[in-house]
Amino acid sequence: MYRPPIDEPTIRGLIADEAAKFESRNQKSGELHRNATTAGFWQGVPMQWMSEWGLPHPLYVEQARGAHLTDVDGHTYVDFCLGDTGAMFGHSPEATLAAVAEGMGRGITTMLPHADALTVADHLRERFRLPYWQTAMTATDANRFVIRIARALTGRPKVLVARYCYHGSVDESMTKLIDGRPAPRARWPVNPGVQMDQIARIVEFNDFADIERELAHQDVAVVMMEPVMTNNGMVIPADGYLEHIQGLCRKYGSYLLIDETHTLSTGWAGYAAEHRLEPDFLVVGKAIAGGIPAAIYGFTEAISEAMNASFASAFQTSQMGLGGTLTGNAFALRAMQATLTEVATPDAFDRMISLCTRAADGLEAGIATAGLPWTVTRCGARCELQYLRESPRNGTESHDALDWNLIEHSHLFLLNRDVMITPFHNMILCSPETTEADVDRLVRVFAEWMSAIAANRTDRGMT
Ligand SMILES: Cc1ncc(COP(=O)(O)O)c(C=O)c1O
Known part of the structure; x- marks a missing residue:
């Protein structure tokens, strides 16, 4: 103690x-x-x-x-704080500044794609080893969008997180155990009416049995994990722990979201790709555009196919709430392109x-x-x-x-x-x-x- x-x-x-x-x-x-x-x-x-x-x-x-x-x-x-990771590649990197300055005069936000977006997607594919990508403005948003997709595809209500995790102000992760049940993390009722134990499950990071017990209920849409906990003191995964989660997700029909917002600092491709993990979703925010608000989420071929099949027929994707007016703007994408290819090398x-x-x-x-x-x-x-x-x-x-x-x-x-x-x-x-x-x-x-x-x-x- x-x-x-x-x-x-x-x-x-x-x-x-x-x-x-x-x-x-x-x-x-x-x-x-x-x-x-x-x-x-x-x-x-x-x-x-x-x-x-x-x-x-x-x-x-x-x-x-x-x-x-x-x-x-x-x-x-x-x-050594570096904006708590937003400036992980240094404050105002030259290449990011130059790209943004050059692009600003050509329209900051148009709600239409720019050719830059194509090169960013190519880069993300190669770097993080997932075939499909979407953007968000913040890592919090990207996590929220993934949760929506996972719930829509599985029809399941819950998100499983590690005890003392942080994934931004995502409701499902703002939770703690009280009498063994997920409850709001804050002392006051942040979301009156929302029963935390109806939307979240909590496990102790590195406890191999805990996660199997929780996933066996088969009501978890997505497991949301940092591969190394970094927000409450750092905790390194035990050998085989993340692979164990990956296997259990497949066994019990839950998706695995690896939130690399901080652990991108592991190396060029982040923790998951460097350790040959195969998550269903991957989120990176904060530093990805040199600190200019932008985040990304990637997903597998299978998820892309499932979304195409479900969303095109059952309901319109635009009603899913994936993004906002400024999401994917040219400014953020230029910053992302320059940061990824010229700064975060x-x-x-x-x-x-x-x-x-x-x-x-x-x-x-x-x-x-x-x-x-x-x-x-x-x-x-x-x-x-x-x-x-x-x-x-x-x-x-x-x-x-x-x-x-x-x-x-x-x-x-x-x-x-x-x-x-x-x-x-x-x-x-x-x-x-x-x-x-x-x-x-x-x-x-x-x-x-x-x-x-x-x-x-x-x-x-x-x-
Ligand atoms: C692992 C992780 N995910 C997501 C977030 C949320 O990032 P943002 O506040 O930029 O939305 C944070 C913020 O600290 C984080 O550490």
Whole structure:
């Protein structure tokens, strides 16, 4: 069981010191936030999560380019958050910018296809090894569209997800177990009238028996999984686990959706293709167009045939709710084409992965020097420092070791020393624009933080 290294009063005192430092060095951001709060944006931000980084107030950005972000107070951060993956290939990649600038004057959105779309589809086929593709504006939308299709084709109501997963604000995945049954994740009734246990099933990631028991009910339209859990502390799949799910989906007549929105960072083709998985659906969003809103979902020949057969006769596809007015616009497709072919290249991935290996090795050395019972979990260009001796085996183990005091302290400590990582946990993502010096800075500041934690430990001598 997780045990905090520092007792509550001591860590709260350390947090207060770093928070005071943060406020004193970020006065312009503080003032903007006070002004914005009295202006129209609720909570002073255009999107509520921006105010939830565990900071006294959000940082206001002056500009972000490559692997660096400068705030309005003039601090330049090495950015390992990268817009929580939207900027995985660096902020404003040159080729994406050029393609978008060149195409903008030819119409941003027309609700008609452009020839660019054809080359994007060819690329997606080759890269992710699925024959048919559609676009969406966000990964959340792409997941929702897949769920609709899966329900329509199977006639089944439920979506099976891993405990503590995140797939965007998809209702079926905003769930948690209460008394062994899926219930809304939030404390208040987000969707009164919707019974979560009628639309969702939840399994513990990496539990081979759990998923067979749940799928055997034969009411699951689609299993929606990240191949590596990345949103609640990273959890790596056990050997054969994803193949096991794939086999069970076939046995019990459910579809398998692999959500690669984050795990695209595994390598050029993402986790599923690199591990020779054969999902029925695949979703990628966020970074696919260099951060310009766009997402894609792919599916198999069999699904294409089933959709052609069912939708052409039984009901019109346009009434399925697959897409919106701006979906598939020329702007997004140009950005996607340039990002996929010129930015997110095999060379870029080699570089990102080797930088992340350097970061993970450095963090592990820091842990050893500080003598903390922690580890680093790795997958491609992404790694995470976790407050566990060994990488967690499932979502619950990972969740239970999310020590919010340590997270708040580490993030303040790092930001006060010009290093930014993904909020809400300790995930680090390397872009092709990141340099070795950037990584060494991250490792050095993290080592300083870990020695500060070690020096303040109150758990020594406890059994
Ligand atoms: C695995 C995964 N899928 C989907 C999403 C949703 O992405 P978006 O918020 O861009 O719709 C996220 C967001 O963090 C994610 O991590």
